[in-house]
Amino acid sequence: MTSAAVAGSGLGEAGGAGRGPDGGFSLPPGRALTICLELQQAILEHRLQPGMKLSEDEVGEIFGASRTVVRAALHALAHSGLVTIERNRGAFISRPTIREAHEVFEARALIEPRVARMAALAVTEAQLETLKAHIEAEHVALDAGEMGKSLSLSGLFHIAVSDIADQQVLGAIIRQLISRSSLIIALYWKRPDTACESHSHHALLEAMATHDGQAAEEIMKSHIVDLHSGLELKERPHHGQTLAEVFRG
Amino acid sequence: MTSAAVAGSGLGEAGGAGRGPDGGFSLPPGRALTICLELQQAILEHRLQPGMKLSEDEVGEIFGASRTVVRAALHALAHSGLVTIERNRGAFISRPTIREAHEVFEARALIEPRVARMAALAVTEAQLETLKAHIEAEHVALDAGEMGKSLSLSGLFHIAVSDIADQQVLGAIIRQLISRSSLIIALYWKRPDTACESHSHHALLEAMATHDGQAAEEIMKSHIVDLHSGLELKERPHHGQTLAEVFRG
DNA sequence: TGCCTAAAAATTGTATACGATTTCTAATTG
DNA sequence: CAATTAGAAATCGTATACAATTTTTAGGCA
Incomplete structure (x- = not known):
């Protein structure tokens, strides 16, 4: 794959x-x-x-x-x-404002662990393989130095977990929060070059593989808390850049 | 007021x-x-x-x-x-489908109790008075037989609580869930004529008045579980009605 | 009668045009 | 020279017109 x-x-x-x-x-x-x-x-x-x-x-x-x-x-x-x-x-x-950044990750810390627990109980072998491939893809993008792609894939991993839980309402909420998290990370991430932790994703995968809901919940919780604490909350200037430079250049 | x-x-x-x-x-x-x-x-x-x-x-x-x-x-x-x-x-x-109905109330049961706890810790005297007036208004509408108004006010009470918690992100999510709850109740509510419980709202108000976060959380949780169990989950037909009859007639 | 077909009507999808507001620019003035 | 201000340019808000799709209806046929 x-x-x-x-x-x-x-x-x-x-x-x-x-x-x-x-x-x-x-x-x-x-x-x-x-x-x-x-x-x-x-x-x-x-x-x-x-x-x-x-x-x-x-x-x-x-x-x-x-x-x-x-x-x-x-x-x-x-x-x-x-x-x-x-x-x-x-x-x-x-x-996103600094306050909004806090709130988004606090919301994720409330919602995603619960969903991770449900996912761990419902996950199939095929889905585990897909998750594995996700993590693999994250590594590939990271090694290729494609930070944006890697970060996008990292978000997709969380969404994949939520899809496994098969909760449409909470899933939709999580998608929104993850999208906004991407903006927050773009603005406030502490170490732009550092590998953004796919270790936690691997740990979560293993908990899900054994259908250990409790462990999955705890890992997801601490994972999101880690992400939250990886933010540096000071005002950032925004350097002007045009659309055409991105889509045309 | x-x-x-x-x-x-x-x-x-x-x-x-x-x-x-x-x-x-x-x-x-x-x-x-x-x-x-x-x-x-x-x-x-x-x-x-x-x-x-x-x-x-x-x-x-x-x-x-x-x-x-x-x-x-x-x-x-x-x-x-x-x-x-x-x-x-x-x-x-x-x-909303029956499944969606379940998911919406399960999501509320996850999110709103947490927010109620925060609201209980942050609430001011003035805000308590406003909540009291809300409950009063619910009673008035109910006694006047205005079911729709009463139900709408019931939703506004939950939103008022979330506003007190001063969490914009979770607050926005709760607003959406409450809006959708209104549709769900319109479709699946068991007893169309029965008074829809403003007792719980009063109990929550008292817990908030003493800044008892734990109690507020528990009351909100059981309140939402009650609402959930007040639903009857069978398919309902939808009788056609025109817009003009509502806004013109 | 029941069902299929085709034309007509109704409704939405998209483009374009014009007015209102904002933003930029440049001339003016103290 | 800096600040101000009027005019011009750019951009958004809204209305309208036309194209595409769907729904309805009328007609024909077995």
Whole structure:
């Protein structure tokens, strides 16, 4: 199984028809979905940085779509928390506040351990293999120096766990929180170069392999607390960068 | 303090600029917000029933707006889970499945008790008075036989508690869950005429008054479990009703 | 009568045009 | 020279028009 195959499923199309790019609700129709997913992936891989302006005209020209559909896509991303829209000013990649950063990881520390427990009890052999491949893909991306890809895959691992638990409502919430975590990490991560812990993922995998719900819950809890404490909470400036540089250059 | 004054704040405008009608994210601009809130209130008060079609033209005519803005409003409601949009078919009031009903209340049972504990520790005297007024308003609506209003106020009480905890992220999640709970209750509530328990709310208020976090957490937990067990999980038919009958008649 | 088919009507998806607000620029002035 | 201010440019909010899809309805046939 290749890295691409693993990355293919996850944040985006999961959840069936009518579900959003964040695993939330109500995806935009037709072409807007494509733009939505494309932008989301770019944001999650940190190719688009928090604070960047997303002009309707510019996005429309890049993706060859009219402003109508671009607006739908931007609004959808706004609903998922990745984009902030200011009236008469436009859309920007969200810049989570320090407080919001705390709250997001506290919420994850509350919700994800419970879901990990459920996943451990329900997981099948095939799913364990898939998780293993996920971790493998994380390593590959990390060794290749593709930090953005590696981080995106790390998020997908959490989503894969939540999918195994087969809880759609909590799963949708977790997807949102993970998306926002990506923005938070982009802004506040302490060591931009350091390997971001796939050790915990491996430990969780082993707990799930033995269907040890209690252990899975505890590992997930401490894993998220670790992530939380890996943040450095000081204000960061946002250096301007244009959209075209990312999608054209 | 009047009932109207209490009902005025809550699901809708809370959260500040840029926040959605569900307490989620990114409200639609200008006029769309009005339509959004109006429809939401109608749904939450069970004046609009699950399954009902929300035609863009029809909604636009009723609110005197173009389809453009109506679409934005409907999409926003879709993102909050109150409305389901099917491609090339239109928007409908969501009909939560039985499984989704279970999951929503299980999620609430996980999240709300924690938030209730935080609220109990942070609550001020003034906030306690406001909560008291909320409960009073619930009674008034109930005695007046206004079931929809009463139920809507019951949801607002939970939101008020979450606001006291001052957790924006968990608060937004709770708002969504409560909105969806309203749909679930409309579909699956066992006793349509029975008084829907404001006793628990009073007990929670007392625990909060003494800043007893442990008690608040436990009361909230059992309260939500009670709500969950008050559901009857069998398929319900959906009787067609038109929009105009609700907003015009 | 029941069912299949095709045309018509209704509804949504998308593009474009215009008005309102904001932002940028440059000339003016103390 | 810095601050201010009017004008221009850019950008968003909304309305309307047309295309694509679905739903309904009318007709024909076994």
